[in-house]
Amino acid sequence: MKLVIRAFLGLLGVALTLLIALGAAGAGAWYFLSPGLPSVAAMQDVPLQVPLRIYSRDGRLIAQLGEFRRIPVGYADIPEVMIDAVLAAEDDRFFEHPGFDYQGLVRAGLNFVLTGQRSQGGSTITQQLARAYFLTPERTFVRKAKEILLALQIEQAFSKEDILTLYLNKIFLGQRAYGIAAAAQVYFGKDLDQLTTAEAALLAGIPKAPSQLNPVSDPARARDRRAYVLRRMLELDYIDTTAYEAALASPIESKLHGPTVELDAPYIAEMVRAEMVARFGPDVTSEGYRVTTTIDSRLQGAADRALRTALLEYDRRHGYRGPLDRDVLGRMEQMQDRDAGLQRLLDAYPVHPDLFPAVVTALNGDNSATLFIHDIGVATVPWAGLRWRSYVSDDTLGPTPATVANVVAVGDVVYLLRTVNRGWLLAQLPAVQGALVALDPMDGATVALSGGYDFFASKFNRAVQAKRQPGSSFKPFVYSAALENGFSPATVINDAPIVFEGADPAQATWRPENNTGRFYGPTRFREGLVQSLNLVSIRILLRTGIGAAIRHIKPFGLPDSAMPRNPTMVLGSGAVAPRDMAAGYAGFANGGYRVDPYLIERIEDARGAVIFDAPGKMVCTNCAEVWLGDARPAVTRVGAPGVMGEEGDDEGRSPDLPRARPGQEIPAYRDAAEMIAHATAWRPGSDETPEFLAGDSRAPRIITPENGYLMYDMMRDVIRRGTGRRALALGRSDLAGKTGTSNDRRDAWFSGFNRELVATTWVGFDQERSLGDREEGSRTALPMWIYFMAEALKGVPEAPLARPAGIVTARISASTGLLALAGTPDATFELFRESDLATLGTDGDDGGSADIPGMHAADSNEIF
Numbered sequence: 001m002k003l004v005i006r007a008f009l010g011l012l013g014v015a016l017t018l019l020i021a022l023g024a025a026g027a028g029a030w031y032f033l034s035p036g037l038p039s040v041a042a043m044q045d046v047p048l049q050v051p052l053r054i055y056s057r058d059g060r061l062i063a064q065l066g067e068f069r070r071i072p073v074g075y076a077d078i079p080e081v082m083i084d085a086v087l088a089a090e091d092d093r094f095f096e097h098p099g100f101d102y103q104g105l106v107r108a109g110l111n112f113v114l115t116g117q118r119s120q121g122g123s124t125i126t127q128q129l130a131r132a133y134f135l136t137p138e139r140t141f142v143r144k145a146k147e148i149l150l151a152l153q154i155e156q157a158f159s160k161e162d163i164l165t166l167y168l169n170k171i172f173l174g175q176r177a178y179g180i181a182a183a184a185q186v187y188f189g190k191d192l193d194q195l196t197t198a199e200a201a202l203l204a205g206i207p208k209a210p211s212q213l214n215p216v217s218d219p220a221r222a223r224d225r226r227a228y229v230l231r232r233m234l235e236l237d238y239i240d241t242t243a244y245e246a247a248l249a250s251p252i253e254s255k256l257h258g259p260t261v262e263l264d265a266p267y268i269a270e271m272v273r274a275e276m277v278a279r280f281g282p283d284v285t286s287e288g289y290r291v292t293t294t295i296d297s298r299l300q301g302a303a304d305r306a307l308r309t310a311l312l313e314y315d316r317r318h319g320y321r322g323p324l325d326r327d328v329l330g331r332m333e334q335m336q337d338r339d340a341g342l343q344r345l346l347d348a349y350p351v352h353p354d355l356f357p358a359v360v361t362a363l364n365g366d367n368s369a370t371l372f373i374h375d376i377g378v379a380t381v382p383w384a385g386l387r388w389r390s391y392v393s394d395d396t397l398g399p400t401p402a403t404v405a406n407v408v409a410v411g412d413v414v415y416l417l418r419t420v421n422r423g424w425l426l427a428q429l430p431a432v433q434g435a436l437v438a439l440d441p442m443d444g445a446t447v448a449l450s451g452g453y454d455f456f457a458s459k460f461n462r463a464v465q466a467k468r469q470p471g472s473s474f475k476p477f478v479y480s481a482a483l484e485n486g487f488s489p490a491t492v493i494n495d496a497p498i499v500f501e502g503a504d505p506a507q508a509t510w511r512p513e514n515n516t517g518r519f520y521g522p523t524r525f526r527e528g529l530v531q532s533l534n535l536v537s538i539r540i541l542l543r544t545g546i547g548a549a550i551r552h553i554k555p556f557g558l559p560d561s562a563m564p565r566n567p568t569m570v571l572g573s574g575a576v577a578p579r580d581m582a583a584g585y586a587g588f589a590n591g592g593y594r595v596d597p598y599l600i601e602r603i604e605d606a607r608g609a610v611i612f613d614a615p616g617k618m619v620c621t622n623c624a625e626v627w628l629g630d631a632r633p634a635v636t637r638v639g640a641p642g643v644m645g646e647e648g649d650d651e652g653r654s655p656d657l658p659r660a661r662p663g664q665e666i667p668a669y670r671d672a673a674e675m676i677a678h679a680t681a682w683r684p685g686s687d688e689t690p691e692f693l694a695g696d697s698r699a700p701r702i703i704t705p706e707n708g709y710l711m712y713d714m715m716r717d718v719i720r721r722g723t724g725r726r727a728l729a730l731g732r733s734d735l736a737g738k739t740g741t742s743n744d745r746r747d748a749w750f751s752g753f754n755r756e757l758v759a760t761t762w763v764g765f766d767q768e769r770s771l772g773d774r775e776e777g778s779r780t781a782l783p784m785w786i787y788f789m790a791e792a793l794k795g796v797p798e799a800p801l802a803r804p805a806g807i808v809t810a811r812i813s814a815s816t817g818l819l820a821l822a823g824t825p826d827a828t829f830e831l832f833r834e835s836d837l838a839t840l841g842t843d844g845d846d847g848g849s850a851d852i853p854g855m856h857a858a859d860s861n862e863i864f
Helices: 002-036 040-044 080-090 102-115 125-134 141-157 160-170 180-188 197-205 219-235 241-249 266-280 282-286 297-317 338-346 471-483 525-530 534-544 546-556 567-571 578-589 672-679 705-721 725-730 777-792
Strands: 052-055 061-065 290-293 355-363 369-373 377-381 391-393 413-419 423-427 433-439 446-450 492-495 521-524 600-604 610-613 736-741 747-753 758-764 807-813 827-833
Touching: 052 266, 052 282, 061 266, 080 125, 080 160, 080 197, 080 219, 125 141, 125 160, 160 180, 180 197, 197 219, 197 241, 219 241, 266 282, 266 290, 266 446, 266 600, 297 423, 297 433, 297 446, 297 758, 297 777, 338 355, 338 369, 369 413, 377 423, 433 578, 433 777, 471 525, 471 534, 471 546, 471 567, 471 578, 471 705, 471 736, 471 747, 471 777, 492 525, 492 534, 521 525, 525 534, 525 705, 534 546, 534 567, 546 567, 546 578, 578 705, 578 747, 578 758, 705 725, 705 736, 705 807, 705 827, 725 777, 736 777, 747 777, 758 777
Parallel strands: 052 290
Antiparallel strands: 052 061, 290 600, 355 369, 355 413, 369 377, 413 423, 433 446, 433 758, 492 521, 600 610, 736 747, 747 758, 807 827
């Protein structure tokens, strides 16, 4: 007995000694290793590298940008079958162990003793999480010790559910997919709650070797690994035999699925990415930001279709430039399946929106051709779809082809366009480019924007980056300035030759002309705009004054480059981007307020907190008006020519009104009575009291309501009977706008609007050259606008601008612009401001129009 007791005590001593040694070793390990471990606070604030996601205003995904494909999910969003599969594959005792599994460690230790090799076995999910987030991937005993210590810390800081959620959001699953939700999209194109048992088992098997065990890299190995996971699920009673056999028999899908982009708008995505980088730095594509834009998905789709249709129509008018490639059939890879060989051959050619690469395989006796179309197959295109005159120059077409052999040959690679009414048509990628921008005029929100035919062929965004001559589409801004400088819609201006001599003999003489090459004599102000007469417009600018015109136009938000300080400004010789033009026209569409275009409506961080809300200025017609800078007219003008207040007169401010002391914004009132009296007349602008109005969300006024309405009505006439008549096809009476064609027809424009939507379209070549004979704003850019507006305004009630109380109608003589008598033969109705009408003469008065601005002799040597 004593021997047994001694033996027992000896063993107990050894055990205690070992425990003390282990405790000391553990304490020592903790002492030496813990300084290199992260704090609990750091562990509780673990960032996930989540891509930047961009959405339309109506919640459609536009783009997901970033190297890491990740969709963070909560524990409640993870289906039970997915949890079971992961536990079966990686750590079936996860909910029982304290962070490390001694059984696994023992197995790994025995393996090392027997083989002398380190094993990856024995790592729990918690240990894998610790390694993935905080440790290096090196395989050493020190790192393993750190891993165990850190796992214990993690178990103390987080619940089991939180640990599993972090793990399933963090793990790499191959093909740039991080986390199970992203992997479900990448491999199956599904959300987590749609996964089958077989799919969950396949995903659960990938973490062991993500690059080798995913179904795209190696379907066979992925199938074997899935079978192992399914067997473990069966052994652990997670599934029954029936489910096991059904899942085991499921085929392996070996292809990638991208994120489900619901709105194809790559120009928008790139604009947002660039703005986010400017705001938050270069890491925005991995920090989980969610950006909601102002884009309306329906209008964006309409904008892209309108632009492509208009460019394809222009391209068709100018002839066929030839195939992409010739004689390619001899290069085709020899395969038993000829169609597969043709498909592989065409894989080398770019695919563009609406255009399908195809190879001509036969020319037929009826002048049709047989082609193999990429991703479609064999099709026969009739002669009507192939007959196309060849391109010679932008102004010249080749002869009409007689046979199909005059157009294409066997072995040609061409593009085909699929149409609704005409079937397949021979086509080509347009060489010409275009842009379309649509804004909400009430706040400047960008509701649609298209920067070119195909972003992936050219990332240059013409809607915001192309600064081009606006041509006559700039005239409304000058005409608006003229209305504040003595003109009315009835003012008569002489449409006669003008000559500008150079400052010295070396400078050329400039003799501007109308587009028609004709002169029309005395012409009313309204008709000068409606018919886009250059000589009338130049005289209007010169009488208004270039400086006065620029001061009036600047508040519209147009860049300085749009306003050269010479008479060519009114003809649109400056440089401006389509978005800037749309924003300028928004000032007419909303009745005279400045709104700045914006694209980002809201930004949320990775946790869903809103960190930015667009502080856009809203038009408020019922609010007290805030004028922008010195845009407010200085003095009320009556009669013609009218007199502006002199510069420096403080906009007509009475000298009796109190003024603010230097450094202060609010005047120093002597008493309450003076403050009340002043408040009835003082309407400070944001330039005068920036701090006081810093939180003001009202859009500032830039022109009077009367000015805005007169411009709207005159631009309605542009559509009713002027250069914009094509837009009558829309069957609406609320639309107004202006065409524009730059010098030598290098740019074609149209900007138009009603009270609720403003849109600008532009067509031109990136490398500036003429668009060709007869290619003007009304023919080239206006159709794009019409196509867009037809969809944008479908089912939308008419929205004309409200007529201000200060606008009246009067009968005038169409030839003199003066009030008509009862028997005036050419009487017509015209709109006036009440103040202008009060001093307007009557037809037949002595002097007639002699004193009306711009009415001068038609001597070709005179400017006026």
